C-alpha cells in the first residue's frame with residue numbers, strides 16, 4: 001500500500017492498521033477469502049480521488065459459497081439459539097462498534113468523504129442505537145392465538161424467520177445501512193449476506209471482524225464486496241436466497257424485483273430514492289424554517305434519500321426565505337471531511353460530480369434562476385466538490401425539479417393556495433418524505449395527511465429513530481424499516497391448527 005496517500009491528519013492506529021494490513025477479502029464462514037476469480041476493485045477517497053484500497057470482488061461462485069454458508073448457519077447453530085442468546089451477540093456487537101467508533105468514523109470519512117464530525121457524532125452513535133433497539137426485539141417476537149369458528153380446533157400463529165437474507169446497500173451511509181439490514185435480519189433469526197456499495201466497502205469489512213469477535217457462529221454474517229454487476233445481480237437472482245433487502249435507486253430496485261420475479265420469488269423490500277417536498281407557510285417561524293430547509297439538503301451534500309430538495313414557500317414569505325436561504329447557504333464551508341471547518345464534504349465519485357453539474361447546467365439553460373452556487377468547487381484540487389446550489393423556479397417540469405439529483409442542489413418556488421400546493425407537492429413519482437413549517441397546528445396535520453410520503457416532519461426535517469417506522473410511498477419503495485415493522489419485514493407467519501377432539 002505504499003502508493004496510499006492519506007490526508008494530512010493523524011489517523012487512529014486502528015484506522016492505519018486496517019488500511020495497511022487488513023486483507024480486504026470476502027468474509028464467508030467467518031474467514032477472509034480471496035475471490036475465486038482472483039479479481040479485485042479499487043475504492044477511492046472522494047476528497048482527493050486517490051485509491052484507498054484494493055478489495056476482493058465477489059463473483060457468482062463466491063455468491064454460491066456465501067449462500068451455502070448462510071444456509072448451513074441458518075439450519076444449524078443460529079436457529080437453535082435461544083432468542084435471548086441471539087440478542088446477547090447483537091448487544092456485544094454494538095459494544096464492539098462503540099469501542100471501535102473512532103476508527104470506523106475515520107474510515108467512513110476516507111471512503112465516503114463525509115465530514116468526520118458527522119460520521120463520528122451522527123452516523124456512529126446512530127448505528128449502535130439502531131442495533132440495540134432491534135436486538136431488544138429478539139425475545140419479544142410473538143405469535144397469537146386465533147378464535148376460529150370451529151370449537152374443537154385450537155389455532156395459533158408463529159412468527160418465523162425467512163432464512164437467508166441478502167442486503168444490498170448504497171454508499172451514502174455505509175455502516176448505518178449495513179446495520180439497518182443486519183439488525184432486524186439477525187434479530188428475527190435469519191442469516192445475512194451483505195453487499196456494500198462498491199464505492200464504500202471499508203466499514204463493512206471492518207464490521208465483519210467485529211462480528212467474528214462478538215461470537216456469531218460462522219456463516220451467520222457474510223460480506224461480499226463488489227459492484228452491482230456481477231455481485232448484486234448474482235444475489236438478486238440466486239435461488240438460495242429467501243429475501244432481498246435493498247436500499248438504493250428506483251432504477252436498480254426495479255431490476256431487483258424483476259430478478260426476484262424471474263428466479264425464486266424471493267421476498268423483496270425496497271428503500272428507494274426521493275424528491276421530497278418541504279413546505280414553508282408564511283405563518284411559520286421563518287428563521288427556523290430557513291435553517292431547517294438548509295440542513296434538509298446540504299448537510300450530506302444532498303446525498304440523502306430524504307433530502308428536502310423541492311422547497312415550496314407561501315408567496316407572502318417567499319422573498320424573505322430566498323434571501324435568508326442564500327445568506328445561510330453562502331456561509332457553508334465546502335471542504336474535505338477532516339478539515340477543521342467543514343459543513344459540506346465532497347460528492348462520492350467523479351461520475352456523480354459530472355452528473356450533478358450536468359443537472360445544474362440543464363437548470364440554467366431551462367431558465368431557472370441561480371440563487372447561489374451553480375458549479376464545481378475547482379480550488380479544492382483533485383476531489384469531487386460541488387457548490388451548494390439553490391435554484392428559484394416556476395416550471396415543475398424542469399429536470400432539476402423532477403429528478404433525484406443526489407447532490408447539493410435545492411429548488412425553491414412560491415405557491416399561492418392550498419389546492420395548488422398539494423397538487424404540486426404530490427406531483428412526483430417519489431414519496432419518501434415531506435416537511436412542513438407552520439404555527440397553525442390544524443393546517444400542519446391537514447398537510448401531513450394530504451402529502452403522499454412515508455415520513456412527514458412538522459416543524460423539523462430529517463429526524464429518524466430506531467423506533468419510528470421508515471419507508472416509501474409510490475416509487476420510493478415498500479416495506480418499513482425500523483420500529484417493530486422492521487421485524488415484520490424479516491419474518492413470516494405460520495398458522496398452526498390443533499385438533500382437540
Ligand code: NAP
Nearest residue numbers: 169170171197198227228232233248249252271272273305
Ligand atoms: P444504486 O445505484 O441503486 O446502488 C445501490 C446498490 O445496488 C449498490 O450496492 C449497487 O452496487 C447495487 N446495484 C447496482 N446495480 C445492481 C443490479 N443490477 N443488481 C443488484 N444490485 C445492483 O444507488 P446508489 O447510487 O448507490 O445510491 C444512491 C441512490 O440510493 C439514490 O437514488 C438514493 O435515493 C437511494 N437511497 C435510498 C435510501 C432510502 O432509504 N430509501 C437510502 C440511501 C440511498 P454498486 O454501487 O456497488 O455498483
Ligand code: MG
Nearest residue numbers: 043044111199
Ligand atoms: Mg470510496
